[in-house]
Amino acid sequence: MNTAYRVWDGEKMHYWDDGELSLIISGGEWGLYRNIVGALYPIRIASSKQKKSALMWGTGLNDKKGKDIYQKDITEESYINPMSKENIIDRYVIERKNGFDRMExxxxxxxxxxxxxxxxxxxxVIGDVYRNPELLEGAE
Structure with a gap:
């Protein structure tokens, strides 16, 4: 089972292996906390109750350069059109639907x-929808 995740807090992306992070999921809600040495309680970084926060799961797959692929990543694929011989570049956003990771x-x-x-x-992977929204502009 793939347990890699990342969380967008509205300003910064936090990854599961950043150290001292705890993701708690309960009753359909989630919260990301940072454990601070010497602190009595962990500090909440983001939660499902915050409008600008988002939890994204890793797909367990890597792109052609070996980079981990997560939900909401923006990917690019280029190929030669066999009819026109033109180089075509398509961009996709990774989404999970019906249990499958898809390139939309x-x-x-x-x-x-x-x-x-x-x-x-x-x-x-060339970016994600939170840190690189400009990559979604001008799509045909």
Whole structure:
């Protein structure tokens, strides 16, 4: 089972292996806490009750350069169109739907997605929707 996660707190991304972090999930809600040496209680960094916070799970897959792929990552795939011989670059956002990690095209076109597990070795993570929203602009 893959337990890698990351949390966006509205300003900064926190990863499961940052050290001294605790993710607590209870009753459909979650909270990310930092354990401070000498402190009586851990400090809450983010929670599901905060509007700008988001919990994202790792997919357990790596991109073509070996980087871990998480939900809400923006990936890029380039290939040569066999008909026009043009170099095509497509961008996708990683989403989990019905238990499967999918690459949803940034254009938002209905039905224009690919299953991540079939393509992970052909895509490159170039950012995520929280820190790099500009990568979603101008999509066709």
């Amino acid at each position: 095209h940034v254009s938002g076109k209905e039905g224009f997605y690919r299953h991540l597990w079939l393509r992970s070795d052909e895509v490159e």
